[in-house]
Amino acid sequence: MAMIDTYKNNLIRKRQEIVKLSSDKAKESGKIQQLKTKIISAKSAISRSKQTSTIKSKLSEIERHEKSLAAIDKNIARIEGKIAAKEKEIAAEEKKILQEQNKIDTQRIKAEESRLKTYNRKMESFNHSLQQQNDIQTQLADEIEQLKYVPEKITVLFFATNPHNTDRLRLDEEVRSIQEMIRKSEHRDSIIFESRWAVRPLDILQAINELNPDVVHFSGHGASKGDLVFENADGTAKVVSKEAITQTIMTSSDKIHLLFFNACFSFEQAQFITEYVDAAIGMTTSIGDKAAVAFAAQFYSSLGFGFPVQKAFEQAKGVLMLESPNEKDTPALYLKDGVDANILYIVRPNGTN
Template structure:
């Protein structure tokens, strides 16, 4: 039975999909030999023995070859199917091409071989910029953690995409999440307020005036930074805020948000530092596709609005995108300062 072809974009052509596959392909020698051979002239799926022979891989590297095939199949770089009897060498499994990968093979190989070129690409949820950002530091004034109070759960939903070349559909995501919340049983207990193209000052104002229990950031991230709007029309690129500066802001505000949702690429690393000021963080362990991120957010908030515990709402969001065939299902990660609290609903 063939494995599902789980891709972010059915056309397989958005930048982050290609970068994702390039990263998973890597440069390990046997893996690359097998990948190049499978996407060579052969048309039909073949067995491991056939591929090893054609690629010139010696028999004493049989286990390495199997590991490489398993890795490529797991990350949807090749197909994996049961032998239909067309190969008579006793093999149970056959491996072959995937059309979406074949169509973008050269780009995948290019970015797998050139990390600098990969890092410079503006994708849907990664910034495509490097280097230390500069901005004004916030004067710290450490205060105690505030618990979620009141009848409504207030959510500040920050929607930003200062780099139009990345074609990020964060606005559509916010629209879908808002619609999903309206349809759940406890919708009257959720106050979601979108903040469009937010700058750093907008975040400060949102924390001071709206006093949200949850801050959701939907946009670009990576290297322990989030990309905010710079509010200058025609000037693309935005302003990068590093996690340390955001921590200083959380330390400086009087009402601490109970949680952060960082729906942006590669935001797990360094996110634990937020737990000094928040109870939980949901962050991404790698580059996540736009559609997967959007679908996760919709399912996550629908579950919260149905009275589901925080921990289970994250799990349901992951299961939901896994069921839709996305390869990003394990990326959303819940970090918590209080495991017992994570087992309770945020809305009840």
Template sequence: MSVNQYRSQLNNKRKQRVEAEKKAGEFRTKESKKRAEAAAARAAASKTTTASTAKSKLGEATRKDKDAATAGKDAGRWQSKASTYAREESAIQLKLSRAEKTAADTIERDRKRQEQQTRRLSAGLEAALMSKPSQTLRELRAPKPEKLRLLILGASSEGDIRVGREQKRIRAAVESALHRDRIEFDVRPAATAADLLDGISRFRPHVVHFSGHSDEGFLEFEKDLDERHTGIDVRAGAFARAIQATDTPPLLVLLNSCNSASQIDDLVAKVVPFAIGMADAIEDADAINYAAQFYAAVANGQSINAAHLSGQAALELAGLNGADLPTLASAPDVDPRLTILVEATRQTSFD
């Protein structure tokens, strides 16, 4: 859950606690008032010389005592609610503090990664100035007249992420694009680690897309089970080595999962020219919208960088909060602004 969501929860819980405390105070005031009125009625009964008046005053005192008791119970009930809200408020505050620390750590990691990227680019530019212009960027393998192959892996062993919806939106976005006939899918909605290896070696994808749970050091795949279950954590290093276990490694890896941006620097340094990850926890709607627009732009002949920016813009235009989470990284000797996966006049793939 994001920092903004925790803050919203905290504000709502604080309002509930304040309202409950206000209600408890009102009923305590009512209780005191009714007890004072009961005492006054009993005093009046003791002073009167008329039996009927005394009886009436004592009856009034009894009613006031009952009203006071009811108000006291109501005050206790609201005070109990206020105490519960206060405990929940404290728990949310603790989660918010942790989320803020995680966000601050993520910002610092992004800053360091940006510094590293800048240093790599500077080193590449310096090397380019000392070489021929044709050697400035890596010369990727010549394109062949075949479809761009997109391997989509989705894992949600507990059923808490809408990976099926994401895969449906990606396919629909591509099928509505200009060059829909130039993209081939291998979609695996309950992906296991074996699916990863099989997809890499048999399908030989140009793009590997993963959606599911992840963190800074792992991706969660499913087990080969029919019932809901706890998935299996695959370490980022093992995932990278699986991507490398082919004579035709992919061009791009897109990790559409929480806190995965911390893995992409290693991927572009050792495995693929381009990688995309998420800088923090990302909501389903944000992840789905980004992915759909990214692949729509790719299928419309846009560069990797333009498709990435288009995906971010889609989140902003939809009023979603995660536009700054998708993070693009590239090796120092390639340029995402110049790399087009599907060209307007011919399909480009890099086998």
């Protein structure tokens, strides 16, 4: 990892250099208007004066300012040349990072394949025993039976990310509203709400391993093709593909039943992940802060009253019709094949044992 860290540090440094060069360019550009104003003033003085000495002095002043303008133009061109060179260097560093990351990913895949081969060999040896095979079948039957029942307590894991180079979002307001609505719900003691902030890609697996949640909620910025925006170590945006997010979630837990993507253009991610989970919610287009907060808060409130996913989704859309009617069709619910959202409960309703 040392090499890729070196490339990343180089990239950060070069981006900082571009910021400095851009600042220098802005300062030089700021001088232009001042000089032009002085030239205009000198020309105006010439037009008003009849004294030869005054006219000569002002002409000399104009000539001096014009030379200064020419010098500034040259300096700006020089700075722009440096910026262009730095941009090429940044592109080269980004290419190195991508190549190094591909190497790391390849190594990880090979390690995982080796681990799976070892595991399969152990399983083959294990299955040679008839009694052990019977035990496995019994265990699987018990696990299938347990899946028929909704747990008494669930954990909702909320991931919040808003890199400093992206538009500001009211994620704190979203969390506050969701927690408040859960506290007001009938089954508030059945919902454990956990949040993680300034999330980096590797934080996803760590948090899921720690909490083993039933519901995972992503809130932040979405990108094209269902990708989501997380943070780099320096707080800048990092786009992660829907395939990578799905792989991370699905290899870390088989307990997750619902994914909530409260991010713009996240419907492709929601559609993609329902191959593995019962239900997912995504946004078909961009969604405003107010609408995102209102929809999410009401959805969890409805779950907290023991309603199935379909009713919770419809009630949340009802709130959008009241608060932000132009965005009522932005959220979309997607289901795994064979799943009926009308009987899909996340929180145990009244009367169930």
